[in-house]
Amino acid sequence: MTTFVQRTASRRDGESASGSFWTGRSELFVGVLVGAIGGFLLLRTTMMDVPSSVSFLGPRFFPAVIGALLVVLGVSLAVRVALPGHRSTVPEEQSEMEADASGAGSDWKPLLLTAGTLVAHLALLRTAGWIVAGALLFWGVSCALGSKHKLRDLGISVIVSSAVQLAFSTGLGLSLPSGLLLEVL
Amino acid sequence: MTGRLILRLTAAVLGVVLVGAGLADAHTKASGGKDPREKLQLMAPADPGGGWDTVAREIQSSVDAHGLSHATEVLNVPGAGGTIGLSRLANQSGKGNKLMMSGAVMTGAIQTTDSATTLDDVTPIARLADDYEVVVVPKNSPFRTVEDLMSAWRADPRSVAVGGGSAGGTDHLFAGMLLRAAGVDTSELNYIAYAGGGEVVTGLLDGGLDVGVSSYAEFAGQIEAGKLRALGVSSQSPLEGVDIPTFVEQGVDASLANWRGVVAPPGLSDAQRAELEKIVTTVHGSEQWQDAVERNGWKDTFQTGEEFRSFLESETARIKRISEELGLS
Amino acid sequence: METLSLLLDGFGSALTPVNLLLCLAGVVLGTVVGVLPGLGTAMAIALLVPVTFQLDPTGAFIMFAGVYFGGQFGGATTAILLNTPGQSSSMATAFEGFPMARSRRAPQALATAVLGSFLASIVAVTLVVFFSPLMVDLAVGFGPPEYFALTVLAFLATSAVVAGDVLRGLSGLGLGLALAMVGIDEQSGAVRFTLGSPRLLDGISIIVVTVGLLAIGEVLYVASRARRKPATETVASGRPWLSKRDLGRSWRPWLRGTALGIPFGVIPAGGAEIPTFLSYGTEKTLSRRRGDDEFGRGAIEGVAGPEAANNATTATSLVPLLGLGLPTSATAAIMLGAFQQYGMRPGPLLFTQEADLVWALLASLFIGSLMLLLLNLPFAPVWAKLLRIPRNYLYAGIVVFATLGVYTARSSLFDVLLLYVVGALGFMLRRYGFPVAPVLIGVILGPLAETSLRRAMAMSQGDVGVLFASPFAVGIYSILLVAVVGSTVLRVRRARAA
Structure with a gap:
């Protein structure tokens, strides 16, 4: 993971033709991933249990075709990035995004904070209940994106998650997890 | 200045009330124990x-x-x-x-x-x-009776395209029972799965499917309009208000509820x-x-x-x- | 002329104060629920069905019609403002709608969506009223080989023709198709790629993929850019109304979207996704030809077209529902259930047996669309004020919203986990400039492509020729050939010129 982080962070510098082979080539990772998913499909397809009554094209045909396609695409992506003289070609949709992203790759601190919040939410939803886990989710993301008043935001978060609880269970009649603590009380 | 203070205070009070109500609600949802009357x-x-x-x-x-x-x-x-x-x-x-x-x-x-x-x-x-399974064919199908269908299966089971709900569902199982009643190896069934009876209807009407299997309610409209013909119903005894003979009545040993x-x-x-x-x-x-x-x-x-x-x-x-x-x- | 008098009778029975109120309640409820990803109109109608037994069938169905249209619009609103489509049919709207909102043009995006929806619904409902028997015949003529051709067209159009970079486009498509393969195979009952987890037997829900790729992926991307562009600032909303120029740019996409959407509602397994993506693709290609490069940064055409297509499809999907008893969407499936609850049988005889109800329902579709227009047009600037919320709260809200919608749809924690994993994939795609549209098209149409091909093969007992037997299929393959050859030639020329 850390090597990937470093590669990504220095991606743009590759254009100034400095640094090692890896600079500006973190996209290789995508090619490898695409190829690996294709390989996974192919491997699992050969291992699949197929009902005996299957006629004509069975359940293995499509996954095999897609797996093969992904392997070819993954290799092509990787080769294109690895070729000398590669410049990161960004399609037009991204031009604006990249324009305001002049500079290095990603900011890892807010990104990891956000990801961490999501993981924590997942871990807490059933045990601590929606009100706590939902508030944490709101608070965590708003802090990761640069909150200025952390304490005030905590209050807002709790209010948001309580309001949601009320709206869902009384308004729509849908149940959200209430948490182990309240179940014991 | 005092205006803002009042505004803030109201917001705070409202917030506390909301949180309290939310917690109370979560609490009632959580309790309730094991008594079905509660x-x-x-x-x-x-x-x-x-x-x-x-x-x-x-x-x-x-x-x-x-x-x-x-x-x-x-x-x-x-x-x-x-x-x-x-x-x-x-x-x-x-x-x-x-x-x-x-x-x-x-x-x-x-x-x-x-x-x-x-x-x-x-x-x-x-x-x-x-409810029960109904087996239907398009109105101009060569299968006039259950026996026609059975003999077609005996001659070449793969040539009869049967449509019904998802694989392993009751429609599929009943089609398998019919094939077995015809004395044919069940795994020879050429079954095409659809998401529901409505889709089976289009498959039958456009000529792609030879036979359709689904619950009576799914086909009733088309049977009434004369676009589909029912060969039999999967109940043990005839159904009230439904003018379709059972398979058992027609000498085919297959029934499914x-x-x-x-x-x-x-x-x-x-x-x-x-x-x-x-x-x-x-x-x-x-x-x-x-x-x-x-x-x-x-x-x-x-x-x-x-x-x-x-x-x-x-x-x-x-x-x-x-x-x-x-x-x- | 007989049709016209029947329709007038329909208006007569729909235009009672009680029914108008029910229609209004339906539109409001539909909009509110449509806003939540995962819940959508299907859930709203399912919740309403037991309640409506107190009402007479006409009143109940008028309310359902309101929910039906209201939900479509609710979905578009969140797609534009939050990049979180309330339902899969508003995915294509998010592609241009959200960038528009970010560049202070949210009210315009919402307004063009409302007006386009209204126009499309009115045109489509009118066609349903006058030509529905003809349209039913069209629906029945559409078999597995035709569907297969259509999916191939949609695949290549979004991944190779429309996407800027063919390799990235096709990779996205392949990833989407791979996601779609997970779960029990409907045709054979074989279990595929679940890694032994029963939670994956039903596959990965489209809602999870859509919301994950678009909403969660977006939030992660914003986080990864947070230091350069502080997220706490607000996006001010600009001028509130559509300018003359906006209108001038919108009306052609509206009409093209409507024309694309109408046939797709009629064919049984169409769904609103194909026409919205085709409309998005058409508008994008046309704008490129005009030498316009606004697409990707908030082009109004990219909202106007897909929204019109979406609503045209919604309206015409009543044709297979009423005429064949064939639901083409989850919402329609629940309405079918409701018909059966009232002891009615959708099918060829419905129009004669339940004429009063059918015509009142059709009349209420007109009333519902008008109500939606009157309710939402003035509210477009109000909705857009949502964007005044500081951006960190807005994105926190998006995450909470997306999580809630996905969780409550199946009360499954596993789905939330999947949502976040797909979100990470979405971030990666975004980071390296892979387009999202082909992934979504792969997930949505992958199963249709596979089942159509396999059904065609089973019906013809393995004869490949059946795929090219109908003029429609041959027509589609020819269009495809021309498009692929054409775009390749263009690319080569451009590369030489550069």
Whole structure:
């Protein structure tokens, strides 16, 4: 993971033709991933249990075709990035995004904070209940994106998650997890 | 300045009230214990709008109308022909305030999905109502009678394209039973799965399918309009108000009931089970429920206790055998 | 002329104060629920069905019609403002709608969506009223080989023709198709790629993929750019109304979207996704030809077209529902259930047996669309004020919203986990400039492509020729050939010129 982080962070510098082979080539990772998913499909397809009554094209045909396609695409992506003289070609949709992203790759601190919040939410939803886990989710993301008043935001978060609880269970009649603590009380 | 202060204070008070109300709500949702008269949870192991969901909501409205429980809620836990809901129910041992909708579709799905949890792991409460499979052909089909279809199967089973619901469902299983009744190897069935009876209709009308299998309600409109012709119905005895002969009457040994019923978590005491049976029996006797049976075109086949348990046992064994023959498990 | 008098009778029975109120309640409820990803109109109608037994069938169905249209619009609103489509049919709207909102043009995006929806619904409902028997015949003529051709067209159009970079486009498509393969195979009952988890037997829900790729992916991307562009600032909303120029740019996409959407509602397994993506693709290609490079940064055409297509499809999907008893969407499936509850049988005889109800329902579709227009047009600037919320709260809200919608749809924690994993994939795609549209098209149409091909093969007992037997299929393959050859030639020329 850390090597990937470093590669990504220095991606743009590759254009100034400095640094090692890896600079500006973190996209290789995508090619490898695409190829690996294709390989996974192919491997699992050969291992699949197929009902005996299957006629004509069975359940293995499509996954095999897609797996093969992904392997070819993954290799092509990787080769294109690895070729000398590669410049990161960004399609037009991204031009604006990249324009305001002049500079290095990603900011890892807010990104990891956000990801961490999501993981924590997942871990807490059933045990601590929606009100706590939902508030944490709101608070965590708003802090990761640069909150200025952390304490005030905590209050807002709790209010948001309580309001949601009320709206869902009384308004729509849908149940959200209430948490182990309240179940014991 | 004071204006802002008042505004802030109001916001703070409102906030505290909201949080308090939210917590209180979560608390009531969490409690409720195991008494079905306090809170009854009806689990529909399918998406909203599907067959099990309809049954659950019909039960809910009749429970509410008769004040059989303080609070009822319908919980949708869809997935894998109901087996996701089944395994969830099996984990709630001893909770006597939960009922889950079940039926023939689930027995089939347990086979196809190779589910670790089966209906042996829960407490059967009651069988409520059945509907039946109808086999149809397009109006200008060469198959005039069941015998025509049977001989076509005997001649070349793969040449007959049969359409119905998803693989391993009751439609598929019944088609397999027919093939076996014709004396043909069941795995020779050329079965094409569709998402529902409506799609099967288009397959039949555009000439792609030779035979369609689904519940009567799905085909009724087209049969009435004369675009589809029914060859037979899967019930044991003729159905009231339906002018289609049964397969048994026509000398074909194949019958299948698409039953629907309710089951409860495992590990219930006799008293808990009796309480749930009592609630379901009252629901069954209610006008709302009888009305629902009528509206949905079901056949009332109410059973509880030992009777239902032995039905469940024999039916499960039969479905298991046929789905093994179809190579589904 | 007989049709016209029947329709007038329909208006007569729909235009009672009680029914108008029910229609209004339906539109409001539909909009509110449509806003939540995962819940959508299907859930709203399912919740309403038991309640409506107190009403007479006409009143109940008028309310459903309100929910039906209201939900479509609710979905578009969140797609534009939050990049979180309330339902899969508003995915294509998010592609241009959200960038528009970010560049202070949210009210315009919402307004063009409302007006386009209204126009498309009115045109489509009118066609349903006058030509529905003809349209039913069209629906029946559409078999597996035709569907297969159509999916191939949609695949290549979004991944190779429309996407800027063919290799990235095709990779996205392949990833989407791979995601679609997970779960029990409907045709054979074989279990595929679940790694032994029963939670995956039903596959990965489209809602999870859509919301994950678009909403969660977007939030992660914003987080990864947080230091450069502080997220706490607000996006001010600009001028509130559509300018003349906006109108001038919108009306052609509206009409093209409507024309694309109408046939797709009629064919049984169409769904609103194909026409919205095709409309998005058409508008994008046309704008490129005009030498316009606004697409990707908030082009109004990219909202106007897909929204019109979406609503045209919604309206015409009543044709297979009423005429064949064939639901083409989850919402329609629940309405079918409701028909059966009232003891009615959708099918060829419905129009004669239940004429009063059918015509009242059709009339209420007109009333519902008008109500939606009157309710939402003035509210477009109000909705857009939502964007005044500081951006960190807005994105926190998006995450909470997306999580809630996905969780409550199946009360499954596993789905939330999947949502976040797909979100991470979405971030990666975004980071390396892979387009999202082909992934979504792969997930949505992958199963249709596979089942159509396999059904065609089973019906013809393995004869590949059946795929090219109908003029429609051959027509589609020819269009495809021309498009692929054309765009390749263009690319080569451009590369030489550069």
